[in-house]
Structure formats: structure tokens, C-alpha cells
Amino acid sequence: MIQVATASPFTSPDSPLGPHRQLRRNLNFYDLQPPATNMLSEVTRSLTAAQPSLHPKFFYDSEGSRLFDAITRTPEYYPTRTESAILDSHAEDIRQHLGRCHTIAEPGAGSCEKVRLLLERWAPEQYMPLEISRACLLEASQRLAAEFPGVNISAVCADYCQALALPQNGQQPGRVVFFPGSTIGNFDPTERAAFLRGLHHLAGPGGALLIGADLQKDTERLNAAYNDSQGLTAAFNLNALHHLNRELDCHFDVSQMRHLAFYNPQLNRIEMHLECLADQQLLLGQHTCCLPAGTRIHTESSYKFTVEGFSKELCDAGFQPLGCWTDPDKLFSLHLAAT
Structure with missing residues (x-):
């Protein structure tokens, strides 16, 4: 168990987790300085792979977090x-x-x-x-x-x-x-x-x-949970592209992308994808990338x-x-x- 400091707002480096700030009597904050990731490099690597993909973390800007909270309240998402x-x-x-x-x-x-x-x-x-x-x-x-x-x-x-x-x-x-x-x-x-x-x-x-x-449960119920009638899950999935456009200026034409989510019974998982409805000409730093119409970007798996x-x-x-x-x-x- 990590011991709580009671005197100084900073502990010595001998603490199990190193130095920390005491923010309240019962709250200590340890910052392990998580390494920063190169967003452009990671996105370039995943989008230019044989099977294009995006990590689910790109869902979660402020709008993505708001949308996910709304999804959890839909009738379909149990x-x-x-x-x-x-x-x-x-x-x-x-x-x-x-x-x-x-x-x-x-x-x-x-x-x-x-x-x-x-x-x-x-x-x-x-x-x-x-x-x-x-x-x-x-x-x-x-x-x-x-x-x-x-x-x-x-x-x-x-x-x-x-x-x-x-x-x-x-x-x-x-x-x-x-x-x-x-x-x-x-x-x-x-x-x-x-x-x-x-x-x-x-x-x-x-x-x-x-x-x-x-x-695991019936396919109809699983598919409904990831394709809610309000379109919130679709907006959540597509929001990853808005996030990338804002952060990296990727030039995704989000209006020409669609949300796909379906249960894969062979792998016992829901798969979420974004499908190109038209060719996408992307700018990834100094490089360009074309995703032809019909290309699917795999954004998340949810195993059951x-x-x-x-x-x-x-x-x-x-x-x-x-x-x-x-x-x-x-x-x-x-x-x-x-x-």
C-alpha cells in the first residue's frame, strides 16, 4: 500500500512511486510522466497498413467522450x-x-x-x-x-x-x-x-x-447495441476522423465515410469500421495517401x-x-x- 504523506506537500524520491504532490489531506498525485506518442507517425503507420485501422483512443476527444456517455444511456446499449x-x-x-x-x-x-x-x-x-x-x-x-x-x-x-x-x-x-x-x-x-x-x-x-x-448472446441484440437508433454510435465512430482532421489536418471528407458495426461469429467479436464511400485523398504530414472507395478502416473490436x-x-x-x-x-x- 502506498503511504500517504502528512507533513510536506512533496515526498522524497524513496517513495514507492517516486515524488508526489499532496493536493489534499487524503489525496496524493503521482506523475509517472507517461511517454508521449507521435500521433502522426502512429496514424500514418496504421492507415497505410494492408488492413487500415485506427486505435480506439482516437475516439476520445471532448466530443467523443460526450458521445460515449450518451451512448451508454441509449435503450440498445446494455x-x-x-x-x-x-x-x-x-x-x-x-x-x-x-x-x-x-x-x-x-x-x-x-x-x-x-x-x-x-x-x-x-x-x-x-x-x-x-x-x-x-x-x-x-x-x-x-x-x-x-x-x-x-x-x-x-x-x-x-x-x-x-x-x-x-x-x-x-x-x-x-x-x-x-x-x-x-x-x-x-x-x-x-x-x-x-x-x-x-x-x-x-x-x-x-x-x-x-x-x-x-x-455472447443473440446477434440481433449485439448488432443493435452498436447501431443505436439515434445514430450516436455512428457519430462516435466518425468523430475519430473529425479528431484527426483537427489535430493532423488529414483532409478526411467525413461526409463520404460511413459507420459499420457488426458481429463476427467466427471471432466472437463486434467489429467497428469506417467505410470509404468515395476515394479519400489524405494528407499525412508531408506525405499523401489514397484510400479507395470501399476501403474499411477497422476502429475497434469488442470480444464477447x-x-x-x-x-x-x-x-x-x-x-x-x-x-x-x-x-x-x-x-x-x-x-x-x-x-
């Missing part, structure tokens, strides 16, 4: 509200499987909204949100620190690689790593296996993982699981499954596993 209902119904049962929860760590914490129920019900000593966006992390952690004065918050600005390599808790009990939202489904199988091993390291000896996994299959993946990563909770319709699952 994962967010279903997972929240499972947590609300079973938080005490999950805590009993865990025993006393000392520290909750949440990689990719974002706005820290989903953890609120656990902070209220479990009253952990420590909460460690890990997030690459400094502004988002500072705003969310300041708000939580004011609302939960009894919880010591160690906010860590880091990318996933840094987060999953954090020091162990030493003699302190292991962490409960919270990874909700079925974000694990955005990783391809090889990446997912490596990521789960990283979560095992982050939890540490005597730790645990509480993770959401979306379940079975309870048994995902439990096996947890075992393969070194975890011992402790329990699994689902909704009555078996749409979504929450898995608890020990290290």
Missing part, C-alpha cells in the same frame, strides 16, 4: 447499466468473498464513476486510480477526495505499461484491481493474455481482480465471452476464480479472482 446493476445487487456478496478490502486499484479509471459504489459499500483504506490523462485524473480524484474523506487516494498518471509494472505492496495486503466495463474485450487474444498477466502483477500476492466481461471461457483465461494468467455474477438475462458478467 453493458453499462447491466454491469452497474450487478455491482449494486452483489457488492456485499463480492466483499464477503474478498474479506477486508484495503486497497482498490483501477487502471484506466477515467472519470472514476464506476468505483463510487465500491467506495461507499466497502470503505477501503486506499483507492488508486491510474489514468493517462492528467486533466481527467486531477479533476476526478479531487472530486472523489472531497466526497470520500475517509479514503486515502493515490492518483497515478501513467500509461497501461507503467501501471501494470508498479511496485508490489511489500508487506501490505495485495490490491483489489477493478477493471470494469468489458474493456478487456477490446484486446485481441494475445494482447489480452499479456494484459491479464499484467493485472495479476498489479494485484500482487494476496490480491484479487474484479473484472467485467460482456457475454462465455463465463467458462473467460474463467479459463483468468486461470491461464495465474488467477484463481472465486466467483462470477451475472444479470438475470445473462447479458454481462463480473468475475472475481485471486492471485
